[in-house]
Amino acid sequence: MNVAMNPTQTRASAGTVTKPAPGSIIFDKVSVVFEPAKLTAVSEFSLNIAPGEFVSFVGPSGCGKTTLLNFAAGLLPSGARRGTLLVNGKPPVTGSHDLAYMLARDALAPWRTALGNAELGTEVRGVPAEKRRARVLDLLEKVGLKGFENAYPKALSQGMRQRVALARTFSLDSPILLMDEPFGALDAQTKLQLEDVLLSLWQRERRTVLFITHDLSEAVSMSDRVVVMSSRPGRIIADVPITLGRPRSVRALQKEAHYHELYSQVWSKLEEGLSQ
Amino acid sequence: MTDERVWGSRKIWAARLIVLAVFFVFWEWAAHSKLIDPILIGKPTGIVQYLWQEVLVTQSLLNDFYWSMGGTMIAFVLGSVAGVLVGMLFVTSPSTEAVFNPIFTALNAMPRIALAPLFIIWFGLGLGSKVAVGFSLTFFIVLSSTVAGGRGVNPDHITLARTLGASESQIFRKFVLPSAVPVIFNGLRLGLVFALLGVIGAEIFASEHGLGQTLSVLAASFKTNGVFGIIFLLSMIGVGISWGMSSLENRLLRWR
Numbered sequence: 124m125n126v127a128m129n130p131t132q133t134r135a136s137a138g139t140v141t142k143p144a145p146g147s148i149i150f151d152k153v154s155v156v157f158e159p160a161k162l163t164a165v166s167e168f169s170l171n172i173a174p175g176e177f178v179s180f181v182g183p184s185g186c187g188k189t190t191l192l193n194f195a196a197g198l199l200p201s202g203a204r205r206g207t208l209l210v211n212g213k214p215p216v217t218g219s220h221d222l223a224y225m226l227a228r229d230a231l232a233p234w235r236t237a238l239g240n241a242e243l244g245t246e247v248r249g250v251p252a253e254k255r256r257a258r259v260l261d262l263l264e265k266v267g268l269k270g271f272e273n274a275y276p277k278a279l280s281q282g283m284r285q286r287v288a289l290a291r292t293f294s295l296d297s298p299i300l301l302m303d304e305p306f307g308a309l310d311a312q313t314k315l316q317l318e319d320v321l322l323s324l325w326q327r328e329r330r331t332v333l334f335i336t337h338d339l340s341e342a343v344s345m346s347d348r349v350v351v352m353s354s355r356p357g358r359i360i361a362d363v364p365i366t367l368g369r370p371r372s373v374r375a376l377q378k379e380a381h382y383h384e385l386y387s388q389v390w391s392k393l394e395e396g397l398s399q
Numbered sequence: 400m401t402d403e404r405v406w407g408s409r410k411i412w413a414a415r416l417i418v419l420a421v422f423f424v425f426w427e428w429a430a431h432s433k434l435i436d437p438i439l440i441g442k443p444t445g446i447v448q449y450l451w452q453e454v455l456v457t458q459s460l461l462n463d464f465y466w467s468m469g470g471t472m473i474a475f476v477l478g479s480v481a482g483v484l485v486g487m488l489f490v491t492s493p494s495t496e497a498v499f500n501p502i503f504t505a506l507n508a509m510p511r512i513a514l515a516p517l518f519i520i521w522f523g524l525g526l527g528s529k530v531a532v533g534f535s536l537t538f539f540i541v542l543s544s545t546v547a548g549g550r551g552v553n554p555d556h557i558t559l560a561r562t563l564g565a566s567e568s569q570i571f572r573k574f575v576l577p578s579a580v581p582v583i584f585n586g587l588r589l590g591l592v593f594a595l596l597g598v599i600g601a602e603i604f605a606s607e608h609g610l611g612q613t614l615s616v617l618a619a620s621f622k623t624n625g626v627f628g629i630i631f632l633l634s635m636i637g638v639g640i641s642w643g644m645s646s647l648e649n650r651l652l653r654w655r
Contacts, residue, residue: 218562234580235654236654247563247569277654277655
């Protein structure tokens with residue numbers, strides 16, 4: 124199995140080979156309540172995500188999608204967290220090497236080149252210089268940035284910057300990838316290209332992906348399951364399995380009838396949620 | 400990138416020289432025809448003559464120049480190092496900043512030139528008192544730019560760093576410090592000019608050497624050409640400093 128277990132992982136991973144592929148995420152009656160504002164962002168959210176699954180969360184703005192991601196990444200204050208959330212079998216910890224987080228904005232460091240930025244994650248996590256360099260150069264080529272290794276972010280387009288961020292995210296060993304609307308700010312054409320880049324990267328390693336988006340077509344075309352959420356406090360309205368074959372091409376799907384059926388199914392669920 | 404409304408650089412330089420030529424010819428004429436008394440405004444040809452004599456022939460001004468520059472560099476280096484260090488302390492420890500910020504603001508509000516007589520009593524007529532005035536100006540400028548730079552770190556970078564599991568020192572070295580450098584540089588450029596200003600100002604008060612000291616002697620004896628000569632020299636030094644800092648900045652901060 125080419126699951127994202129890698130001997131270079133710095134922490135004790137000697138015994139994990141015999142265990143099932145790592146990367147599950149389990150939400151069990153998870154609620155998030157911000158006490159000072161008396162705001163319930165998420166209520167009684169239960170969901171199992173299997174290792175290697177690509178799951179998207181869709182729902183209206185403010186329904187707590189990002190909050191759930193932040194919960195998993197250990198970014199929420201402990202007072203706001205209710206219920207049980209297990210990431211790779213463990214409670215969430217800030218900076219856990221089990222996950223890689225990709226933000227909506229590229230968060231590139233303007234003082235680093237494309238190569239330096241792509242390397243930043245592995246550098247912080249202590250991967251030896253030669254090893255990370257080789258991996259990042261390979262990824263930059265895969266995301267279509269060969270020849271731009273030494274360009275500074277100011278010289279790159281939005282789409283290219285997000286490609287660098289993709290390389291930075293995928294260079295990490297983590298079995299779980301959290302992605303918070305990574306393509307939200309891109310134009311339609313660039314978005315389609317990057318969705319295919321993401322799918323091809325994912326197809327090689329089959330890591331668990333938790334993907335947040337506003338864009339239903341994006342969710343349907345990339346995911347194994349689409350979780351439709353209600354407006355605040357966020358609950359699950361529907362959990363729609365996406366029965367499209369793999370590997371997929373997002374652009375080819377646009378002409379496929381079954382894709383459009385699934386799209387309208389998700390859409391009607393989302394509408395139901397909005398009218399409640 | 401080329402804007403058709405802007406002249407080429409050759410044309411701009413030509414126009415610049417014409418403006419200056421007209422200005423100096425008018426000045427020369429006004430002094431020569433006694434329209435304004437040359438005791439008050441000197442004479443461009445007299446100024447050139449003075450500088451030629453003192454810089455190239457007797458070279459007496461060079462000694463003063465070295466004293467002033469030496470004081471400026473010492474004041475700048477000490478003031479910037481202290482400013483960056485204290486600034487970084489403030490950035491990493493907001494409580495320390497909360498304690499010291501109003502005190503430093505009050506100190507910075509003092510007219511430093513007015514403190515020059517006190518510094519001369521404390522540190523003597525030599526280099527010490529000049530460095531003290533220059534330092535007291537540079538320090539606060541570099542301090543405030545360092546704090547501003549350190550505060551200006553992109554919150555996305557901090558989120559990213561935290562999810563990567565970066566330590567406090569990694570966050571500081573890999574995110575806070577590099578993003579503060581451009582703002583610190585602005586402070587350094589200004590700090591260097593102010594170090595020069597402080598040193599020259601203190602020399603004018605009382606000194607054994609330096610361009611400021613020579614300037615005040617010349618002024619006291621109504622040698623207006625000499626006064627203007629030194630003022631031009633100082634202004635050239637200031638331009639040189641700014642230019643040098645800018646080219647250093649462009650070299651170090653190519654990513655901007």
